[in-house]
Amino acid sequence: MSANLPPLRPAADLARDLTVRAVSSHIVDVPTVRRHKLSSLSVSAQSYVIVRVRLDNGVEGIGEAATLGGPRWSEECVESIKATLDAHLAPALIGARADQFERAGALLDAAAKRNNAAKGALESALFDAVGRTLGVPAAALLGGTVRERIPVLWTLASGDAGQEIEEAGQKLAARLHDTFKVKIGAQAPEADLARLRRLAVALEGRARLIVDANQAWDETIANRCLPELAEIGVRLVEQPVPAWNLAGLARVRARSAVPLLADECVFSPHDMLAVAHAGAADAVSLKLVKHGGLLGTRKVAAVAEAAGIGLYGGCLLESSIGAAAHLQVFAGLRELAWGCEHFGPQILTDDLVTEPLHYADCHVHLPSGPGLGVTLDEDKLRRYARA
Numbered sequence: 001m002s003a004n005l006p007p008l009r010p011a012a013d014l015a016r017d018l019t020v021r022a023v024s025s026h027i028v029d030v031p032t033v034r035r036h037k038l039s040s041l042s043v044s045a046q047s048y049v050i051v052r053v054r055l056d057n058g059v060e061g062i063g064e065a066a067t068l069g070g071p072r073w074s075e076e077c078v079e080s081i082k083a084t085l086d087a088h089l090a091p092a093l094i095g096a097r098a099d100q101f102e103r104a105g106a107l108l109d110a111a112a113k114r115n116n117a118a119k120g121a122l123e124s125a126l127f128d129a130v131g132r133t134l135g136v137p138a139a140a141l142l143g144g145t146v147r148e149r150i151p152v153l154w155t156l157a158s159g160d161a162g163q164e165i166e167e168a169g170q171k172l173a174a175r176l177h178d179t180f181k182v183k184i185g186a187q188a189p190e191a192d193l194a195r196l197r198r199l200a201v202a203l204e205g206r207a208r209l210i211v212d213a214n215q216a217w218d219e220t221i222a223n224r225c226l227p228e229l230a231e232i233g234v235r236l237v238e239q240p241v242p243a244w245n246l247a248g249l250a251r252v253r254a255r256s257a258v259p260l261l262a263d264e265c266v267f268s269p270h271d272m273l274a275v276a277h278a279g280a281a282d283a284v285s286l287k288l289v290k291h292g293g294l295l296g297t298r299k300v301a302a303v304a305e306a307a308g309i310g311l312y313g314g315c316l317l318e319s320s321i322g323a324a325a326h327l328q329v330f331a332g333l334r335e336l337a338w339g340c341e342h343f344g345p346q347i348l349t350d351d352l353v354t355e356p357l358h359y360a361d362c363h364v365h366l367p368s369g370p371g372l373g374v375t376l377d378e379d380k381l382r383r384y385a386r387a
């Protein structure tokens with residue numbers, strides 16, 4: 001053996017080092033810079049559960065479960081996530097090997113049905129801890145990267161066209177974003193169409209627009225509005241009808257000149273397969289909170305890829321912790337045709353990490369450090385932790 005190489009460590013040593021020793025979780029509430037209005041909810045603060053996993057080797061990994069408006073975007077809220085983590089998911093992982101990600105997933109699935117946001121946070125923390133131990137980014141543990149930065153859009157969601165035009169103008173001027181997702185469905189369809197027309201005229205030639213109805217419309221309204229959205233120049237329409245109505249979504253898609261993006265109707269790989277079979281979408285929004293972690297996100301992406309359905313890097317307004325976990329997955333997907341929407345860290349008045357994600361030239365950059373690539377700021381955690 002060369003004198004320069006460190007001696008190989010016995011496998012048993014490494015296994016013991018990587019054993020999960022402790023898991024803890026904290027609820028935090030971080031204010032947003034302005035009110036963010038979706039079809040069925042509105043928030044002025046984002047609530048997360050921050051999960052910390054400590055290994056036998058002393059290394060700590062972090063993960064984040066995001067929610068939007070309590071249990072109104074999906075069924076999980078920070079209170080239920082923390083309770084499930086503390087009582088069921090964490091005990092299932094204590095003593096397990098952190099680097100056996102697939103096995104850890106099976107243990108979590110055996111301990112609790114669904115609860116995908118909670119599982120996603122815990123699995124993120126495992127990837128972070130193992131990556132930090134080995135000195136490699138989580139993306140390397142998933143097969144490596146094909147890109148180091150990703151186009152990132154900004155969401156306009158105050159509901160006030162004047163404010164939204166001004167906000168988009170600022171983002172364009174700073175070269176932070178040139179694509180905007182407009183949240184619709186909180187008001188009558190005609191009012192949203194008028195708002196979109198104003199935005200399209202004000203931003204013409206400078207920006208691309210997509211819309212997200214968050215399940216607000218029925219099939220009839222969708223069929224009535226989609227031709228007008230096409231005329232306005234909207235590039236993509238996200239979840240126009242309820243998640244349960246796949247057949248309706250497929251019928252809307254058959255008549256639509258604008259591509260459709262599946263969001264709330266795709267949590268599991270089985271959901272993705274059903275969307276593919278129904279021909280209900282052109283693209284899918286990938287999110288850790290829906291797919292239960294980095295591996296689950298890869299599985300949903302693989303089904304979409306097999307069906308020729310495009311990939312879009314979705315978010316739930318995560319801080320830099322949750323956003324970084326997403327970027328570790330997105331960086332390794334061969335095609336990410338629709339870019340991503342991880343603007344979350346920028347809509348918060350403050351972040352939870354020592355060095356927030358880097359945004360420039362309408363892209364968000366994959367952080368370069370080991371694990372998730374970001375470091376928890378203990379002071380911030382204390383400041384925003386719920387009493």
Ligand SMILES: O=C(O)C[C@H]1C=CC(=O)O1
Nearest residue numbers: 155212214263315316317
């Ligand atoms: O897409 C959603 O439904 C959730 C979220 C993501 C961006 C945003 O503004 O809301």
Ligand SMILES: [Mn+2]
Nearest residue numbers: 212238239263
């Ligand atoms: Mn959506």
